[in-house]
Amino acid sequence: MEFASYLAGERWSDHPSCTHPLLAGLARLVNDHISDDARPGLAELVPSVIGLTGDDPRLDARIALRCATTALPVVAHDRQLAMAVSILSAEHVLAQVEGRPAGLEARSRAAFEQVPDAAHWAQTFGRGLRISARGFRRYAAPNTVQLAVRGIAQACVPDPDPLLRDLLAGAIADCRALLHGDPAEETSVDPVRWAEACRLTRGRQSA
Template identity: 55%
Template sequence: MPVPDLMPVLSRGKHRNPRSGACFMEFASYLAGEAWTDHPTCTHPLLASLARMVNDCTSDTARSRLVPLIPSVIGLRGDDPRVRLLIAVRAATSALSVTSAEHQHALAVGILNCERHLAGDTGELPEGLALRIREAFDEAPEAERWARDFIASMGSWSRSKFTDRTAETIIRVAVQGIAEACTPNPDDRLYELLAGSIDDCVGVLGRTATSRKAPEQPAAAAEAPTKAAQPRVRESVDARG
């Protein structure tokens, strides 16, 4: 593949090559030296899925802020089942207080599901995680009550499995809920969700976090997309890039 004159510019969607722009994970594949793709092998699939969703739901003017996070996802791989749980619970707790009532119910159930699997036989959670869950529920008490009543009515719920598909659904609802929320700074919330999830993955997968420093590039490459870029779209989340 020919080396482009400039580093790729982050924009929404999937791109054929670096010259036409890049989504977050395409940029990661480029930096990792992999073939150009939005599904590189250098990153855990669910973290990559979250990164694509955040990329697509962040506004054009704020998307360049994500660039320094890209090197941090490279090399975050592994099959520890806690990864999917931690990403899902962070997404759900980040969105719970700002999303619609319908989404709140689904996310509250998702939080309790993640909590049960993460606590395991001991019934205990790390202090920081337990506090984050408690704070999220304190901001949406009706959603917590609804979720606990719903779970109590599901006799077989305690035996349900938590799969990648379960996590993907929670993440999608959360990111879309943040993107559509009537909140002053949805871009900030999306950024913190992705940055926090990267830190969670580093903690579980056991490698030292890489520096969140933007790669060396001409200044123009880090600027917001040009007029040719697509406008901000919040109606749905495109997990493909």
């Protein structure tokens, strides 16, 4: 995130104001848990996080939901239960904030279909469970992000690196779609600052 702060013209910091705190936290966790060989590839995503911030509580719910739906099918059993509950909680918050009936989106349904036992347990456990948008933002969302990234990194899969990168890319796209309506929109970056940031971090200049 230091890279993002520099490109945005802020002081050098891993907590830049140009990026939503939970999204920045996710980026730091992915950076810390991805392999050394795969880490340079994350630099290509850095410009995309610039400007993705705001007070909309749906941002926290979207980021947490992306993390939980990505992690649920691959993490260990004890973490699957937590991820399943997180999916239901995030869906509840989104429905609450948007003033619509609660329900599962396609990604959530697909994740639950891959782990039906965890889904059944969560739906039984969470029956009647209610969480406020404020409480979700403060406690549940950060915990979901941490558990998801650590769970994916430790999962019994051939290579967790693509999952971690896709998780971050997906969360960025979700935030951009919510804030700007276009998940594929790219952020323009001053090429001089990009080159200088790459030099300072010894990163790649290919993005």
